[in-house]
Amino acid sequence: MGEKAKVYFTDFRTKVDVPLTAKLQKLIRKAGIGSIDMGGKFVAIKMHFGELGNLAFLRPNYAKAVADVVKENGGMPFLTDCNTLYPGSRKDALEHLTCAELNGFNSITTGCHVIIADGLRGTDEVEVPIRNGEYLKTALIGEAVMDADVFISLTHFKGHEAAGFGGTIKNIGMGCGSRAGKMQQHNDGKPHVIEEKCRKCHRCARECGSDAIDYERGVAHINQDICKGCGRCIGACAFDAIENDNANANEVLGCKMAEYTQAVCDGRPCFHISLIQDVSPNCDCHGENDAPILPDVGMLASFDPVALDQACVDLCEQQTPIRNSQLGDNLARPDWHHYHEHFKDSNPNVAWKETLEHAEKIGLGTREYELITM
Template identity: 50%
Template sequence: MASPVYFTDFRSKGKSILEKLEKLVLKAGLETINFEKKFVAIKVHFGEPGNVAYIRPNYTRRIVEIIKRLGGLPFLTDCNTLYKGRRSNAIDHLQAAHENGFTPETVGCDLIIADGLKGSDYREIEINLTHIKKAKIGTAIADADIFISINHFKGHEMTGFGGALKNIGMGCGAVPGKLEMHSNSKPKVVTEKCVGCKMCELNCNHNAIKVNEHHKAWINYDLCVGCGQCVAVCRYDAAQVVWNEGGNTAWKKIDEYAFAVVKGKPHFHINFLMDISPDCDCWSSHDAPIVPDIGILASFDPVALDQASVDLVNQAPVLAPSKISDHHPHYDPSSDRFQLIHPHSNWQEGLAYAESIGLGSRTYQLLRVE
């Protein structure tokens, strides 16, 4: 069976785009979920300061208003990042969100960083899949009754594109979970950055990291299980990830984490195909969009949603100047846009694997909402 994916464009025709968004999600079936007195996690990317391609708070507010009207208790949420940017701990993360316009006053609900102050607050969700046996999901997301994702669709250096699956899987993993998705090695200590504060030692559950007589941390790899707790708590970027996971395996781990996030609970997903930049939103800047703004899509099926989104991008004309027009001035119009900008990525394999584990279907029916 083809999964229904609902689509509306950005032509206003006398209507507010917010009105069109509301009509879209209701037509897609959002109100069929029983929201009454349920905690609703709305997963968004608050935007790395300096990058302005993130979804405007106005759109999230309209979804919040609908959920409240249906009796739900919504909150906006995200997990801390593995890299040391403006969103690597809850205090900086919330300040970045506020700076980018996401405040309780503007969005109509509270903001909760799902994996806590340092990224180490998580629930283990048992899934027993090929790569992940127990996914480490941010506590506030794991504890929510209902899960909604609002996703900015764009290119991505490792996975080809970032959409619903990437925002759900990687985005909802606590810091140790992100380490698990990004690396097949245990963390390392960069000695010259270590100040001997002992936070890693105090927070290691396996007694694997110690500060020596020279006030430098070192890891006993016989005891280390690669949980990433030291990476999460280190404030000096001394405990670091070994970035060595290949794109295809990382995609599969992301899919398995997404499977864990939605396991056993109602879920619904929205993709915004606007400001479609070539690279990840986690950079503190963004490049020119590769294609024009296309529209908004909504579905209960995140796999079908991402497949429909990538298909629409590949059908759209390439903009100039952009990363595609600059690097491929004589590109074939039928070329895969994401392969042009990230030739070593394989987004097809990511979607195929998500389908194979029962996360959704790549076969979809696109239903237009005016």
């Protein structure tokens, strides 16, 4: 058994006149961010700016708190993300920057610039070797991410309709992939509709990330030639009418995300921050956010992305589900098959353990950690 990783934690309680942003800064200093040589270096802060209509994403105040600490240490920070694979409000750099500004991210509110890492059309990418890669040998990463000397992830920890939860590995692995890189991660599974279960509610079509669902035959139909395999329709369907043709597609997706994270982090200084708040059942890529499934928990930081995700999962599993939520509704159903895992009980088709197991296997980090409460 190797050495346990250190994960630093603090809750959202604070004293009068002490902002939570100051508490976050104290946490990341305690976790050792100051040990990274940032003097005169470009520092990428990878985060999610939220889809238009979504209000669960991290506030820009937290980004500014991290950027200010980077500047204190002599670094030159910038906020970054890559364009999306699906057609939303972040599919090219112009729309992405507009979305970021509308959601409050600009050089005034955050103290640093926003750069879309894979460029105007999502094609500015670098092919990066994946150390110990089993599913992939190289990753297609947004160029600005790889140009940075230091990499910091700032993650909103929440549920996810395919990956189980959206944590540090999801933020880095999928988030730093160019559009082609995202396609490379998603292409192991395309769902289909079980026609006798379809209720014709059209929610899957509204959630589709590639306009691949129509109702020409009276029930939902997925055009396999257009479908990108993002899995959003599976999470959207309340009637279990959509399933994946590849039974282990979500497991493979998680493993590929771990390998992409390895490509991003390998060989340079990295630091990771995760906030468990507004724990929505689905990704911030949605143009809405349903009620939180769990209470707000706290803020965490570590040099180890695997340990950080594992600690976040463990803390979430200790929480009592919120009754008026997707998770609470599922658990209240008399016919519900209880998985006794909050994220799987919220979105039954997900897989997340395989992601952390594979991440540990390829040397990205360890699931063994010491939680240091501040």
